[in-house]
Amino acid sequence: MENAAPDRTALLAELKARASALGFDAFGVARADSRPDLPEKLAHALAAGWHADMDWMAETEERRGDPRRLWAEARSVILLGINYGPETDPMALLAERDAGIISAYARNRDYHDIIKGRLKELAGLLARRAGAEVKVFVDTAPLMEKPLAEAAGLGWQGKHTVLVSRDFGSWLFLGAILTSADLPPDRPHAESCGTCTRCLDICPTKAFPAPFQLDARKCLAYYSVEHKGQIPQEFRVPMGNRIYGCDDCLAVCPWNKFASASREARLRSRPELERPALADLVQLDDAAFRSLFAGSPVKRIGHARFIRNVLIGIGNSANPDYIPLVRRRLGDPSPLVRGAAIWALRRLDPEGADALRQESLARENEAAVRAEWDGRV
Template sequence: MRVPLLDPQKLIAEVRARAEALGFDAFGIARADARPDLPEKLAHALAEGWHADMEWMAETEERRGDPRRLWAEARSVILLGVNYGPETDPMALLAEKNIGIISAYARNRDYHDIIKGRLKELAGLMARRLGSDVKVFVDTAPLMEKPLAEAAGLGWQGKHSVLVSRQFGSWLFLGAILTDAELPPDTPGAESCGSCTRCLDICPTDAFPAPFRLDARKCLAYYSVEHKGPIPREFRVAMGNRVYGCDDCLAVCPWNKFASVSREAKLRSRAEFERPALAALALLDDAGFRDLFAGSPVKRIGHARFLRNVLICIGNSDNAAHVPAVVARLDDASPLVRGAAIWALRRLDPQGADAVRQEWLAQESDADVREEWNGAV
């Protein structure tokens, strides 16, 4: 039987203090039913196809739209944020065509690993004090953390669809604790983007059909991280030197001027991820890839998809010195890598590509790779 919550404010103050001690920078509470608008909004996004080929979003639609569908006993949601504000401006690296840009959130340990243990400790404290059941979530279950975080007062979903905080700009990792206890909710965050459209205007692929709406079918972060096939030709040049993710819409947010660098050392950039040379990344074998990105979110996409991204970026480098590394990947075991290598070679050395085209076509059986030899660059 649940222990009555006699002094909720005292309990919440204790939990807030413990959350801060554990390294959380933002804390808020929302009712589990605080966003009755979510099922309709989610259904519209799925109907429009904005989820691209992330079929898991459609498969979990019913549970995703309402925390109580995920857990019927849920009454309150505690939302927590960890600031991962980068030390340097991610946009400053776009002009350096011979290095690869790794998204700010992925430049150190996987945030899931860092945050989940802390959430469990905090949830344990709540369970002991409340005598209630709790469940912990860190971006791995069908829970819509961003609109719930808005309901809990951590900030608001900006026009780029990411949560924006007055204290931390667009740089917050989110985690959630569901409980069957009735807790007093915080005041929801008020949308404060005003007339600003910087995040929409900066997008290199026009991925926002409207403010507060993101179409993954045009998003470079989606293609470089989630997409399992070749990068569509129409987005390859726009990809520039982004080897993993895209921070443009986050990095230009004016609210970032109030954000400090993350106080969490484990979330600060590893030196080797700040300005990695494309030439070195292209030489990585599978073991080298796994070793370099051990503990990093980058490791999850696998060696072949990472090389696909690197080779597209090399094709955008305008540097013929990369040609030998590209040619070395023309016979890679992965069709995904071979196809990207062909595109890069045709960009950097079109005459050389034409000279070997027939030879490679004669031994290529994969339809997508053959199309790379024959299709437009």
């Protein structure tokens, strides 16, 4: 009978085989109570303000620090990973100033959609075989997948705080299954960064206060994806042509060389998102934006924030051919877009911007946009 108590070794072997067939590249098990250190570490990060304005992290602090607070019946956590390693070096695109850089994880379908269905199928198998309760999570619940994945032996949290795998470098999507079943845990993975500091040294905004610590208030990935306001002045030039996310600290990880020698990534980026032209992107209206990024995580930031990012990239391009396109965005309905357009125009055509300043200020009611004209941001 399917609900009879199975041999745990045989059950794990069946689950691993099914996980591989579903497209998962990494599989490990940790006890739900395997990381008693997390509440203290999380409290320290929140007290330091490293979560920036991601208030949901503080609001879910108690549940986030312990899977058993999230679900009292949890005894084991199955962690799974999918390799999404890019086919080309993301850092090479930094020199292509007319192309917008979209983070490698966002060049395909939304990973939440990719993983969740597969997790549910695997969790269903576990529930049938073990007669256990199960819950699946993909990044949207207050569950700290990376330290749990470390406990489950998938890899270790590198100095850039991202999970590093011996087989796939820094390129793993993670998903988790919490279960009431008592499964034999895997051995935790030891931290293996050694003396390497490449990920810390490459960061253009020095977002790491110390190894293994990340301050979102200085992180370009945070500002281009999570931040709802205007990009702070001091981060605009460092942003370069990164229009969604930042892969620098991941891309320089030396463990990535083993990822290139391992099984090919099962997820392929959409060609049109590998090096999209800034000139095309800045002209997208809301409908075209939604169409281009249908099924992509980029769609979640919305049209205005995306065009904000594109305009920052254009402002860093030093290409005067963009001036007419930027000027069209000065009258955009979104103050966020108007403000970014002013900054881009001031970078590309200071004299032209000065000529438009008084006329534009006369009809501008938003204080933040007026501040952009006055250079007070």
